[in-house]
Amino acid sequence: MKPILATLLILAGLLVSSGVLAEDHWSPCKEFVDKNEYDAAIRACTGEIKESKGKEDNRILVAALFNRGIAYQATGDLDLAILDYGKAIALDSKNDKAFYRRGFVYQLKKEFTLAIIDYNNAIKLNPDAGYYYYYRGLAYQAIGNINQAITDYTKAVELNAGDDKAYYSRATAQQAKGNIELAISDYTKAIKLAPKNSEAYLGRGFAYQTKGNLAEAISDYSKAVELNPRDYKAFYNRGAAYQAGGNLDKAVSDYTKAIELNPRDYKAFYNRGAAYQAKGNLDRALSDYNVTAQMDPQSEFSYYGMADVYSLKDNKEEACKWFTKSVELGLKKGNVDWGSIERDPALENIHQMPCYKRVMPQK
Numbered sequence: 001m002k003p004i005l006a007t008l009l010i011l012a013g014l015l016v017s018s019g020v021l022a023e024d025h026w027s028p029c030k031e032f033v034d035k036n037e038y039d040a041a042i043r044a045c046t047g048e049i050k051e052s053k054g055k056e057d058n059r060i061l062v063a064a065l066f067n068r069g070i071a072y073q074a075t076g077d078l079d080l081a082i083l084d085y086g087k088a089i090a091l092d093s094k095n096d097k098a099f100y101r102r103g104f105v106y107q108l109k110k111e112f113t114l115a116i117i118d119y120n121n122a123i124k125l126n127p128d129a130g131y132y133y134y135y136r137g138l139a140y141q142a143i144g145n146i147n148q149a150i151t152d153y154t155k156a157v158e159l160n161a162g163d164d165k166a167y168y169s170r171a172t173a174q175q176a177k178g179n180i181e182l183a184i185s186d187y188t189k190a191i192k193l194a195p196k197n198s199e200a201y202l203g204r205g206f207a208y209q210t211k212g213n214l215a216e217a218i219s220d221y222s223k224a225v226e227l228n229p230r231d232y233k234a235f236y237n238r239g240a241a242y243q244a245g246g247n248l249d250k251a252v253s254d255y256t257k258a259i260e261l262n263p264r265d266y267k268a269f270y271n272r273g274a275a276y277q278a279k280g281n282l283d284r285a286l287s288d289y290n291v292t293a294q295m296d297p298q299s300e301f302s303y304y305g306m307a308d309v310y311s312l313k314d315n316k317e318e319a320c321k322w323f324t325k326s327v328e329l330g331l332k333k334g335n336v337d338w339g340s341i342e343r344d345p346a347l348e349n350i351h352q353m354p355c356y357k358r359v360m361p362q363k
Contacts, residue, residue: 027063033070041071062092066101073105081105096125100132103139112139130159134166141173149173164193168200175207183207198227202234209241217241232261236268243275251275266295266302273305277346282309300329308346320355323347327359 029048032041045068052061069084085102089095103118119136126132137152153170156163171186187204190197205220221238224231239254255272258265273288286309292302307323310316330336341347341360350356 027060027067029064030067033067036074038071038074042068042075045071058091062088062095062098065091066095066098069098069101073101073108078105078109094125096122096129096132099125100129100135104135107135107139107142110142112142115139128159130156130163130166133159134163134169137166137169137173141169141176146173146176150177162193164190164197164200167193168197168203171200171203171207175203175210180207180210196227198224198231198234201227202231202237205241206237209237209244214241214245218245230261232258232265232268235261236265236271239268239275240271243271243278248275248279252279264295266292266299269295270299270301270305273302277305277309277312282312285309298329300326300333300335303329307350308344311347311349314349316350316353319347319350320353323350324355324359 027045027048029041029044032038032044045064048064049061049068052058052064055061065084065088069081069088072078072081072084082102082105085098085105088098089102092098099118099122103115103122106112106115106118116136116139119132119139122129122132123136133152134156137149137156140146140152141149150170150173153166153173156166157170160166167186167190171183171190174180174186175183184204184207187200187207190200191204194200201220201224205217205224208214208220209217218238218241221234221241224234225238228234235254235258239251239258242248242254243251252272252275255268255275258268259272262268269288270292273285273292276282276285276288286306289302289305289309292299293306296302303322303326307319307321307326310319310322327336338360347356
């Protein structure tokens with residue numbers, strides 16, 4: 001029912017940025033795009049579009065639409081970017097970069113199915129562009145098609161062995177499938193190619209921790225902290241690793257830092273409460289469990305922690321109150337570990353109470 005550690009965090013999210021890539025679609029307004037002067041680019045491209053309409057040679061028109069799409073994308077006008085890429089495609093159906101660009105914007109909008117369709121067209125037109133496979137892999141991973149994502153990341157690294165992002169993303173996909181050794185291997189490759197990528201250390205640390213290799217996990221989390229000291233997840237995960245290894249003081253310290261960086265992280269409060277409880281500091285444990293319950297009133301774990309503390313304080317009435325609430329919520333979610341409840345020594349003081357006897361036969 002109550003794991004000492006709440007679910008650990010892992011960054012397997014999309015590594016999609018809105019940065020502008022250099023393209024070979026030349027038009028005069030591209031100079032402004034290249035200089036990141038996007039408002040000027042939009043004005044210049046709009047002028048070129050007006051001047052180019054109706055001309056037999058539409059290459060400048062296509063390029064102007066394409067570059068204005070990049071400018072709209074960079075300024076956050078994603079729908080206008082999609083419109084311009086679509087117009088460029090309508091004029092030049094073999095424009096793989098326009099398909100890719102529009103797919104990229106759909107991905108930013110979390111319209112992953114449309115993104116995949118555009119990436120498919122881009123790949124059909126240019127099957128040797130490794131980053132097309134990489135971004136399609138991200139889209140597949142976002143919709144839960146992990147196997148296809150892995151296939152695409154693999155193709156991406158075949159075409160570009162130096163693509164650290166593809167190795168990183170394949171690692172997260174392998175980890176999601178439970179292929180921990182393969183994930184560690186890919187994280188290691190990503191780190192070798194990009195040694196300042198704190199996310200790769202964070203992911204590999206989590207993989208090591210999943211295997212029970214706490215020393216390696218702590219080492220990687222520490223590197224992640226060194227590279228990005230504002231990343232609360234690195235402190236949170238390192239705290240969990242310290243806690244799993246019984247180093248409660250360091251666990252409390254790391255959870256406290258995680259809370260400073262992200263005071264809305266209720267899991268850090270919960271875990272710190274569990275660490276305080278293990279240290280015998282019941283008042284601080286109760287305080288953290290209360291904060292967790294306030295942040296997430298549907299968290300059965302926080303109420304279970306409160307039941308533990310009150311039982312240890314021999315306040316049977318309060319212990320029963322929160323124990324009952326915890327089990328009720330757990331049953332609704334199908335998340336009750338009866339074996340853990342039976343083995344929990346903190347609840348021994350209420351074993352003979354009606355609240356405990358009434359609930360336990362339901363197992």
